[in-house]
Amino acid sequence: PTCKLYKRPFTVCIEGNIGSGKTTFLSHFKQFDNTTVLQEPVELWRNVAGINLLELMYTDPKRYSFLFQSYVQLTMLQLHTYKSAMPYKIMERSVFSARCFIENMKRTKLLEDVEVVVLEDWYDWCIQNANIVTDLIVYLRTSPEVVYNRMKTRARKEENSVSLEYLHQLHNIHDEWLYDQTLFNLPAPVLVIDGNKSLEEMVIQFENCKNLIFNRKEEKN
Numbered sequence: 001p002t003c004k005l006y007k008r009p010f011t012v013c014i015e016g017n018i019g020s021g022k023t024t025f026l027s028h029f030k031q032f033d034n035t036t037v038l039q040e041p042v043e044l045w046r047n048v049a050g051i052n053l054l055e056l057m058y059t060d061p062k063r064y065s066f067l068f069q070s071y072v073q074l075t076m077l078q079l080h081t082y083k084s085a086m087p088y089k090i091m092e093r094s095v096f097s098a099r100c101f102i103e104n105m106k107r108t109k110l111l112e113d114v115e116v117v118v119l120e121d122w123y124d125w126c127i128q129n130a131n132i133v134t135d136l137i138v139y140l141r142t143s144p145e146v147v148y149n150r151m152k153t154r155a156r157k158e159e160n161s162v163s164l165e166y167l168h169q170l171h172n173i174h175d176e177w178l179y180d181q182t183l184f185n186l187p188a189p190v191l192v193i194d195g196n197k198s199l200e201e202m203v204i205q206f207e208n209c210k211n212l213i214f215n216r217k218e219e220k221n
């Protein structure tokens with residue numbers, strides 16, 4: 001069959017709380033040679049000219065939340081604008097979910113109002129000027145208690161101070177955005193997956209999701 005040239009990849013963003021299973025879910029897409037998988041650049045955030053910005057953000061959030069979110073926004077934009085010749089591109093989180101973290105930091109006063117304005121002005125400019133297109137959002141919806149236990153088991157050192165309350169806050173904002181859909185306007189349709197399921201059950205959900213995503217492409221051309 002002729003190989004069709006796509007003007008751009010069908011782009012999926014995987015969204016969800018800390019520990020909701022995004023990385024596990026993404027790893028299933030790595031098996032396909034027609035898909036570019038872009039994981040969250042945590043390693044970049046851990047080494048900014050030798051500085052662990054993720055650690056600083058968690059140890060001194062008042063002082064470092066703005067700086068951290070500012071760098072997160074840049075690294076996510078780099079992934080959104082990454083040129084891929086593949087027909088599919090799957091990203092872990094997005095500049096859209098960056099707004100969830102910023103919203104939480106705003107509500108909990110970790111960011112000054114003026115810091116929020118600057119971050120939002122950057123975001124607005126990027127949305128208008130960088131071609132950030134998303135075709136589908138997959139929301140791994142989990143209960144804070146489940147992700148708290150997973151986070152503790154994974155034991156990422158920078159997260160050892162993250163509280164269940166913080167995960168509740170992030171869960172509520174993700175739900176407002178992607179489940180109730182009352183927060184920000186949605187850049188793409190949302191597919192909600194139950195992230196509380198076991199890995200085996202998640203794989204089944206993944207299979208259904210894969211068929212849905214790859215089938216969608218046929219509609220597109």
Ligand SMILES: Cc1cc2cn([C@H]3C[C@H](O)[C@@H](CO)O3)c(=O)nc2[nH]1
Nearest residue numbers: 018042072076093094097098101159
């Ligand atoms: C877009 C975006 C991703 C992201 C991740 N994080 C944190 C949550 C986790 O502890 C770690 C890896 O996701 O980074 C954050 O504070 N703000 C973020 N904004």
